[in-house]
Structure formats: C-alpha cells, structure tokens
Amino acid sequence: MNPTNEQAQGLYRLCYRLTNAIYPQWQYRNIELVRIDERTGNLYVLAGELDFEIKPSGGDEP
Structure with missing residues (x-):
C-alpha cells in the first residue's frame, strides 16, 4: 500500500516542523x-x- 499524494505532502510538512x-x-x-x-x-x-x-486526506493528529 502506498501513501496518497496528500499524505506525502502532510508527512513533509510534519517532518519539517519536527526537525x-x-x-x-x-x-x-x-x-x-x-x-x-x-x-x-x-x-x-x-x-x-x-x-x-x-x-489519507493529509491532515495530521498528535
């Protein structure tokens, strides 16, 4: 199973904030x-x- 484009963008934003x-x-x-x-x-x-x-929509939750 592959992540959606929105998930990949959300992951990038989250990693950028966390680092x-x-x-x-x-x-x-x-x-x-x-x-x-x-x-x-x-x-x-x-x-x-x-x-x-x-x-899958790209939103993240703690």
Whole structure:
C-alpha cells in the first residue's frame, strides 16, 4: 500500500516542523519511525515521545 499524494505532502510538512526548521523555540525531535497502517491507510509517525497519524486526506493528529 502506498501513501496518497496528500499524505506525502502532510508527512513533509510534519517532518519539517519536527526537525526545528520552522519554530526555533521548539525542541528538536528525532523522527524514529514512519509506517503506513494497512488497516486504516493512515501514516504513523513516531518522533521521540510524540506520535502522529496522517490521514489519507493529509491532515495530521498528535
């Protein structure tokens, strides 16, 4: 299963935010895991103690 174009763009935006490129006052987060959940079609991102799901529409939720 492949991510949608919207998911790929959402993943890019999320990774950009997490790696401290936009908000210098935020603490840098290592991105440890990116995986697609084949049951739901959501992308799962683990970054330190935070986790996110990126829906097929491209929206992310902590």
